[in-house]
Amino acid sequence: xxxxxxxxxxxxxxxxxxxxxxxxxxxxxxxxxxxxxxxxxxxxxxxxxxxxxxxxxxxxxxxxxxxxxxxxxxxxxxxxxxxxxxxxxxxxxxxxxxxxxxxxxxxxxxxxxxxxxxxxxxxxxxxxxxxxxxxxxxxxxxxxxxxxxxxxxxxxxxxxxxxxxxxxxxxxxxxxxxxxxxxxxxxxxxxxxxxxxxxxxxxxxxxxxxxxxxxxx
Numbered sequence: 001x002x003x004x005x006x007x008x009x010x011x012x013x014x015x016x017x018x019x020x021x022x023x024x025x026x027x028x029x030x031x032x033x034x035x036x037x038x039x040x041x042x043x044x045x046x047x048x049x050x051x052x053x054x055x056x057x058x059x060x061x062x063x064x065x066x067x068x069x070x071x072x073x074x075x076x077x078x079x080x081x082x083x084x085x086x087x088x089x090x091x092x093x094x095x096x097x098x099x100x101x102x103x104x105x106x107x108x109x110x111x112x113x114x115x116x117x118x119x120x121x122x123x124x125x126x127x128x129x130x131x132x133x134x135x136x137x138x139x140x141x142x143x144x145x146x147x148x149x150x151x152x153x154x155x156x157x158x159x160x161x162x163x164x165x166x167x168x169x170x171x172x173x174x175x176x177x178x179x180x181x182x183x184x185x186x187x188x189x190x191x192x193x194x195x196x197x198x199x200x201x202x203x204x205x206x207x208x209x210x211x212x213x214x215x216x217x
Contacts, residue, residue, distance in 0.1 A: 006185045012058040021165040027178040
């Protein structure tokens with residue numbers, strides 16, 4: 001059960017990042033081929049044949065896996081506590097939909113055309129106006145350059161911030177996010193993950209002695 005859900009969670013997280021980024025490159029997942037043939041065939045059929053959303057399909061597979069493990073006694077967890085897992089999965093999908101609004105909702109096209117036209121007029125008329133007002137040979141070009149460069153820079157920066165998901169230098173590090181997620185999931189597969197913490201025989205159990213050791217430090 002643990003190996004299956006770790007692979008599904010890694011694949012689900014990577015698919016969500018790929019969906020909001022719109023990139024063709026696939027992010028690294030934890031041993032996707034470790035899933036059985038029936039699971040991979042069902043996922044491929046749902047996405048490529050029926051056109052279903054890949055994240056929704058994987059999320060449903062995770063929920064089905066958890067429900068089946070609860071019925072078979074693999075998960076000995078009270079239902080009120082287990083329901084928090086489904087709430088967390090649902091909240092994660094809601095956050096995914098909110099992130100997709102950023103990529104799907106583009107900046108209004110008429111507004112873009114108006115800004116481009118105004119920048120063009122600004123680029124053409126600013127040198128003429130500044131040169132007529134300032135007769136200095138060095139000061140006039142300097143003021144013109146700073147004014148035009150500043151407005152165009154703000155326009156380019158806003159274009160970069162419009163879609164922060166991608167592979168540009170100023171975009172969010174989606175590959176790093178996926179690597180962090182994979183490391184967190186791999187922790188669940190470590191041999192000593194479920195170790196029960198204990199104290200050593202030499203530990204101080206007396207309250208006053210323990211307090212004195214802390215005060216000395």
